[in-house]
Amino acid sequence: MSAVRVFSPPPLPPVDRREVWRYAGIRNRLEGEPQLPQQGEAAAALLEDCLAEVLPTLRCRLAHVEYPLLIEGDRLDLGFAAVQSAALARCMAGCSRFVLFGATIGQGLDRLLLKHGRRAPASALLCQAIGAERIEALCDAFTDWLEAEVSPRGLFLRPRFSPGYGDLPLTLQREILRALDSPRTLGITLNRSLLMSPSKSVTAIIGLGPLQGSPPQR
């Protein structure tokens, strides 16, 4: 078995404001309308305020570990656990190894969300959208690194797959956090509904396979 490794991300790319607006519910409307109508300026100014508030609170952590993989029909032996999931089996078809990772941007954002909460829901909405953009940016930075890391071995990344996608049970979160030694490496915890805290956290499985099968993508 490999050791759980801690990934120190390179500086993340600047915040993609269009992504943030998308997460905040301005879905695909920007294409046709390049600027926010009506009170757009005030909203844009609010976003900058929220960015100034959120960015200093980010505490990114990411831990990952590689395992061999056995697939038999819909059953997968993940090394740290065995699961039944047709969707995961499909996604991982042809892979003999995979990488398990957990990532978080820390609890600062959750505090801001609670602070704004009922007092300033517009700020809460934008802060959580910024958090969503940042955790994705962190995961992307990791998969970029991982891609470069495994390509000399002739391996390519399959799409990220998380508990709760398709028929992969959320209960797998418990085993995942244990396998990642979360108390020591991540500090991510689960509540009784298996939701993660900090709320902007991701756990996922990435298949490492030959080029055939699904193309490498995020």
Place this chain on the structure above:
Amino acid sequence: MKILDYLHSHLLILDGGMGTLLQARGLRPGEHPEHWNLTHADDIIDIQRAYFEAGSNVVNTNTFGANPLKFEAEELTRIIEAAVRNADEARKRAAGEHPKYISLDIGPLGRLLQPFGDLPVEEAVAAFAEIVRIGSRCGVDLITIETMNDMRETKAALLAAKENSSLPVLVTNAYGEDGHLMTGASPAAMAALLEGMGADMIGLNCSFGPKQLAPVARELLRVSSRPVVLKPNAGIPRDVDGKTVFDVGPEEFAADVAALVREGVRVVGGCCGTTPEYIAALKAAVREIEPVPVTAKDETVISSYTKAVSFGADPVMIGERINPTGKKRMQQALRAGDLDLILEEGIGQQEAGAKVLDVNVGLPDLDEAALLPQVVEQLQAVCDLPLQLDSADPVAMEAALRAYNGKPLINSVNGKAESLAAVLPLVKKYGGVVVALTLDEAGIPADAEGRVAIAKKILQAAEEAGIDKKDLLFDPLAMAVSADPGAARVTLEAVERITRELGCRTVLGVSNISFGLPARGALNGAFLSAALARGLSAAILNPHSPEMQRAWCAHRALHGLDADFSSWLVFAALDTVRTVKAEDTAAVPAEEPADGSALQRAIVKGLKDQAGALAAELLTETEPLALVQQEIIPALDRVGQGFERKTVYLPQLLMAAEAAKSAFAEVKRVMERGDRPAESAVRCPVVLATVEGDIHDIGKNIVALLLENYGFAVHDLGRDVPPQRIVDEALRTGAPLAGLSALMTTTVPAMERTIALLREQAPACRVVVGGAVLTKEYAERIGADHYAKDAMETVRYAEAVTAEV
């Protein structure tokens, strides 16, 4: 020799990692290492014996993850008993003459405490208590609380250790790359809490190698009066040919740790990746080092869950506004269990420059012992300032101290025997800096001499109770000059003498000085300046008062405490704004009349401050209800229709709603002043909640805001709300509508249960549901009356329901 006696004149060597060694012996991924105490006792004994023989004075039991949240009671007991037995056997078998101790190892529970997680703090204390009771019964020498990521959980564990054993306690936290815990605490904040509660050794473990941990270790050496512990990883793991290798080898590790021992670290060992080989190298590297004595640091420090605040030359501003005395709205809100106003007041004072917040919720008809801890928890969730817990009721005080995350200010003790007996033990047990009022059974002495004498008496009593002088903050009491023209002089003299003669820090509640006189602000400001000049360390005041701010900022600017004048410049800029604002309430861009009145434009544009100011202005001549009907609702409707037509987006809708809310707040203020209950402005009650198990509440909050704007009396029960609580509230308020929110598929069953319970016990109540995973069909299937795809649709449905009833 007892371990603390040994530590007094020696370095203490701890053990190293366990996980990688167990894996090498066949521990499978996902398997609980704690089970190995029962199934592979010989392996555990072997490893622990190797540590003792490598030179460890202390070996931890293999119980890092052994807690009642993971194991049933009977199994937990067997695991811990076996773990202590194994460590004891290792000690018996180990060669070497050095003292050998066994420590009960306690790691994090794996669930986050409220308010960010769902584990109530007292449940965490109870879980740790169970471990401590079993472990200490088995006969260990020490308790180790380690790898803690969260300050609140660390406090719960330490409290359990102190309440259930008399063993020494070693506490180490896992700091991140930025030198803070993941939940935000700085080393100074952590040290203040741990020392205050009586941890015997404090430090850090895990995370990184010794080089990366050095800055945090140095910071702890700077602030801590207790021996500092360092237990780093063997650097960072990598894979080499399928094997795990750590990038810091034993010799390098030992040299790096030894360097920090020379700087003062007294207790050392290793964490992940370290082995008996590392401990042997470490032992050799520190053999010749003379232990650096641990020195007491004379700093008066309190802390929040993130930061420490020190009382010294730079005065500390304590905001006084969270206190219902004389505040009708706050009293009403507290009686209704609505804490929003309090949270608002807390955040507002922080923005105005307060560094500590006083929290008082004492009202004759309220259960302060239940309310104060709740307010403390909620306030700490949204505000990172340390709090001054303010209560005359020792039961409420103790409840608040248990709930508080950090080392608080405690307000207050005085020279009366009864007060000393009730308060000092709490200070000793929970840690804290206590405000000491210079009064006793004979009242408040008329002269400074008498007040200094009482201060000395309190110092004496504190010393006897085991409380350090640095943890007292004396308040020589500002009395009204209108009653005694010499009052201010006496207080100022007492401030000076307590500072100079007793070497203690002082605090004053300033505004009492001007009681009964006009133009109080000017008097208060002048008195504050005088007190600060005499060495006052902190003042309890209203941070929103311009006169106070003027005196405060000027003092700091004139005494070299604001060296680059940054605070003064901020004050000056605000002062100008205040002056201009007084002349011209609102500057809303003029636009064509078709856009409606200035207030309507301010709402549509989402300009919160202007909307409030304009509403206040209009209310001088407009009836409150007319303002709602003619201005607020039409403006909101315009934005709402835009949202429905998709020309306005959600953030903009929300900003408009927030602006409308601040206009609404003015309406309520006026109605209350006019003896008209604000309730006549509202339509009907609606109960809202995010269902049990779900912690996502942004959507629900948006719905609450819009419903309030449309005049509904929203009873928002928050998130993770049990079904029965929702039903009870629906029955209590007679609400014709309940709105339920769920974001996750896993929590929809809780929504279904809630609906079923409502049908059974409150059949008249309609149910509207929303949330990311829901659809119209799904909503029908779980028995809801209506599915709302967004907040505006919820408003429309609520209006339809109201029209029917």
